[in-house]
Amino acid sequence: MNDTDKRITHWFGGAAWTGTAARAGDVFDPATGAVSGHVDLADAATVDAAVTAARTAFTTWRRTSLARRVAVLFEFRRLLAERAGELAAAITAEHGKVLDDAAGEVQRGLEVVEFACGIPHLLKGGHTMGAATRVDVHSLRQPVGVTAIVSPFNFPAMVPLWFAPVSIACGNTVVLKPSEKVPSAAILLAELWREAGLPDGVFNVVHGDREAVDALLTHADVAAVSFVGSTPVARYVYERATAHGKRVQALGGAKNHMVVLPDADLDLAADAAVNAGFGSAGERCMAISALVAVEPVADELIARITERIAGLKVGDGRRGCDMGPLVTAAHRDRVAGYVEAGLDAGAELVVDGRERPVDGDAAGFWLGPTLFDRVTPEMSVYTDEIFGPVLSVLRVGSYDAALDLVNSSPYGNGTALFTNDGGAARRFEEEVEVGMVGINVPIPVPVSYYSFGGWKASLFGDAHAYGPDGVHFFTRTKTVTSRWPDPHSRGIDLGFPRNH
Numbered sequence: 001m002n003d004t005d006k007r008i009t010h011w012f013g014g015a016a017w018t019g020t021a022a023r024a025g026d027v028f029d030p031a032t033g034a035v036s037g038h039v040d041l042a043d044a045a046t047v048d049a050a051v052t053a054a055r056t057a058f059t060t061w062r063r064t065s066l067a068r069r070v071a072v073l074f075e076f077r078r079l080l081a082e083r084a085g086e087l088a089a090a091i092t093a094e095h096g097k098v099l100d101d102a103a104g105e106v107q108r109g110l111e112v113v114e115f116a117c118g119i120p121h122l123l124k125g126g127h128t129m130g131a132a133t134r135v136d137v138h139s140l141r142q143p144v145g146v147t148a149i150v151s152p153f154n155f156p157a158m159v160p161l162w163f164a165p166v167s168i169a170c171g172n173t174v175v176l177k178p179s180e181k182v183p184s185a186a187i188l189l190a191e192l193w194r195e196a197g198l199p200d201g202v203f204n205v206v207h208g209d210r211e212a213v214d215a216l217l218t219h220a221d222v223a224a225v226s227f228v229g230s231t232p233v234a235r236y237v238y239e240r241a242t243a244h245g246k247r248v249q250a251l252g253g254a255k256n257h258m259v260v261l262p263d264a265d266l267d268l269a270a271d272a273a274v275n276a277g278f279g280s281a282g283e284r285c286m287a288i289s290a291l292v293a294v295e296p297v298a299d300e301l302i303a304r305i306t307e308r309i310a311g312l313k314v315g316d317g318r319r320g321c322d323m324g325p326l327v328t329a330a331h332r333d334r335v336a337g338y339v340e341a342g343l344d345a346g347a348e349l350v351v352d353g354r355e356r357p358v359d360g361d362a363a364g365f366w367l368g369p370t371l372f373d374r375v376t377p378e379m380s381v382y383t384d385e386i387f388g389p390v391l392s393v394l395r396v397g398s399y400d401a402a403l404d405l406v407n408s409s410p411y412g413n414g415t416a417l418f419t420n421d422g423g424a425a426r427r428f429e430e431e432v433e434v435g436m437v438g439i440n441v442p443i444p445v446p447v448s449y450y451s452f453g454g455w456k457a458s459l460f461g462d463a464h465a466y467g468p469d470g471v472h473f474f475t476r477t478k479t480v481t482s483r484w485p486d487p488h489s490r491g492i493d494l495g496f497p498r499n500h
């Protein structure tokens, strides 16, 4: 069997699916441009079979003691750490990001598993003795049922790990629908869960496209949906799934601004702009794509960034390069189209990524780091989420103008301020309308015991991912008021219960 014969299929009830799919999709190695395998695409009947496996497993998993659930999570954590290299290699082979970056996303996912290991503490309810005479009240958090996760191509392991460990720890079961562009990591995770002792049917994977997603969003036995992807799809998922009575958190796209004030450490800012603009070829929802230079820093900052870009090695992620290819040829062409659009709109092209030599196969999906100066807010390079290695510099005259720009964006995922002025930083923290804020930190992805999520068109729903919000999302609160038989509790009284 050669590589192109590799078949990636669904996983439910604790084993790989043995059926025959009516439809399949190509999976590529972005660094060579070659088809590396085929992924089965689920129809509604296959999704139903996966949800049924999850619903059946729920009846016993929800009653499994916290001690047993936590033992599985600890073992899963150990296996994930042990097999992180294998997982990172699978991510690089299908996504294209460099190996070190892929290992970084596994590590960030692992931190959520560690958070979920503390679930007994997180699920503790409240208790009040004697709320009224001989009446006690306590609250408990119970699982919601079968939870669906629909994940994007850019974090094949980390995004599923934002949700699955917390959902499972809370006593739910999971059906994951990973991006069809990067299907292998999800199957590796399923194998690790099984090896860790998770009962069959608690974690399931269905591969597919819109057909599979629609089947999950409308399935009567799916209680909650965690979606991550582009804003138009996030909005659709939120509206469709809530219309079907589900609890939904739908994380969308982004356009993240990095504001550099005149007093900032410009070397630190230039390093940060390059790391956050071009890491993972700009295919991160927390990537910096708009650099807002508060004058007079722009010329000096651009010079330092340009120097750093020249030193970046672009190529195959398995060869020790800094930046890999884009995920598909179509996506590369779309991003390259923005270079043309920027030029047409009158932006100044400082570094042209289309001309960048690469250490990789000529047929790979390449586009080097690209830097635009003198971008203005109406240009499409600024308004659109490009999701590629294109960094736009916007020059503004003051802190207030920078803040207005950030707050005028329809997105509100992440932002960063670079300054040495504590007062300015504090003001920004308070005034900026964005969910995740970095002060001299370019990619402020919260640690696992806080929660991840943006504002405005970057998130539909109330709950952010993981951390305390994750536990709330995956549980329902029940409040119990009890009075044990006692002579004082007898007697007829049709009035509304009063506490005394």
Ligand code: NAD
Residues within 6 Å of the ligand: 150, 151, 152, 153, 154, 155, 159, 177, 178, 179, 180, 208, 209, 210, 213, 214, 228, 229, 230, 231, 233, 234, 236, 251, 252, 253, 254, 284, 285, 385, 387, 413, 454, 458
């Ligand atoms: P995408 O929206 O194309 O796909 C996301 C998921 O939805 C995939 O599983 C895909 O199969 C499915 N899907 C695609 N089109 C659909 C449709 N019409 N109906 C139903 N399901 C559909 O996103 P992508 O290209 O895989 O990922 C990149 C996007 O994800 C970017 O916009 C990025 O900002 C965003 N993202 C956001 C976050 C966040 O935390 N806010 C994190 C990572 C990625």
